[in-house]
Amino acid sequence: MDYVIEMLNIRKEFPGIIANDNITLQLKKGEIHALLGENGAGKSTLMNVLFGLYQPEKGEIRVNGSRVAITNPNIANDLGIGMVHQHFMLVDKFTVTENIILGKEPKSGGRIDIKKAEQEVREISEKYGLSVDPKAKIADISVGMQQRVEILKTLYRGADIIIFDEPTAVLTPQEINELIQIMKTLIKEGKSIILITHKLKEIMEVCHRVTVIRKGKGIGTVNVSETNPNELANLMVGREVSFKTEKKHSIPGESILEINELVVNDSRGVQAVRGLNLTVRAGEIVGLAGVDGNGQSELIESITGLRKAVSGSIKVNGKDILNLKPRKITESGIGHIPEDRHKHGLVLDYTIAENIVLQTYYQKPYSKGGFLNHKEIVKKAKKIIEEFDVRTPSEETKARSLSGGxxxxxxxxREVDRNPDLLIAAQPTRGLDVGAIEFIHKRLIEQRDQGKAVLLLSFELDEIMNVSDRIAVIFEGNVVAIVDPNQTSETELGLLMAGSKQKEAGEFGNV
Structure with a gap:
């Protein structure tokens, strides 16, 4: 059997942890090979070894049968290996073309030939069906478009083997379908793909084989045609996993969050939320469904104080919190699981313990007379680490070292422990495996059952359908429909999200 990539008995250690323990992965030419595992199983580490970002303690790598030493990403690029990272490596202020050619700029008379570069970008994007605007700034394009730029970057450098690290974690359902088509096109053009994922639906749809790793060890490789989602989940987590969220019928109480005629601008000063009205009551989960870029991020940021609203009112327990400072807002009874955990959720170079008390460090018992009480902070951190199954060497580990999950x-x-009346969960399971998703859904439902109000923003339609008691559909900055998840379908929701009127969507949705 000829393999384009062979990673044989790879071992990678970090202080106090064996991330990859004797793992073997073999990629055939022209296949999409899934690398499946829980968060923190060692998937990204293994691929970072292949891409030259880490050096293994043991094992060998072969490319097209020849043993190689990949000591940095430039060598990986020279060997035809490209990587599309989960957190994009793009410069916001540069154009699409400038990002794609960065480090490999075509020169003419000692200067960068931007016209030639734009033409090359156009040609590659047309060949692979990756339509992008070469002149657009990264800051002005959608997440799905940014990902296309990342893929084009690897193709521009001549990659034949492309590693995708959790590529659908940040995409809308429509963008996921587009990406699957792009992958199929790449395979037809003779490329080979390693797909790091824990989304079983995507593996079943697009992959040929799957290698499962659990807690840093290789569990085995199976043909996708000979397995099913339940078996894969079991291999990945080591136990049975429930895909259906069990919950009692909700009995909502009084209104906790009331939003009236809210207007919020985006970062360019354009109206993103346009006179929006929404109510979330105690004891219910309201799911916010919409295609990315329809004002949902601006809405959440205005409720949590991260963005100034232009007008309207946001009331929590009857008190208007519009444009208060974030600390005042959290103190008024709001918990916030942010959409971007790195930007707004954590200080990555702080320890887990320090991150756990980010909103409460100035209160008793965590500080007294202006001094932090380290003992109490550690005690709280240990409690949350145990209760929420946070897998970390210790509470003193830096947040940066932990897996995304x-x-x-x-x-x-941290947010649930503060016992807020309103919990805002924005993309709470983005990039998480089935075991972690099951755990988080249970926690959201627990909050609801304790009489809390939960506002859930998710681009995963099955998550919205599964967890919500009511679904508010947002389109062009407005709530255009409120639907009952038990009386709608993904088709109807998709049509409403695309701007169809509720009556029309209902006719289509029930077909």
Missing amino acids: NQQKAIIG
């Missing part, structure tokens, strides 16, 4: 569990633990 464990970072997310730490944030959710």
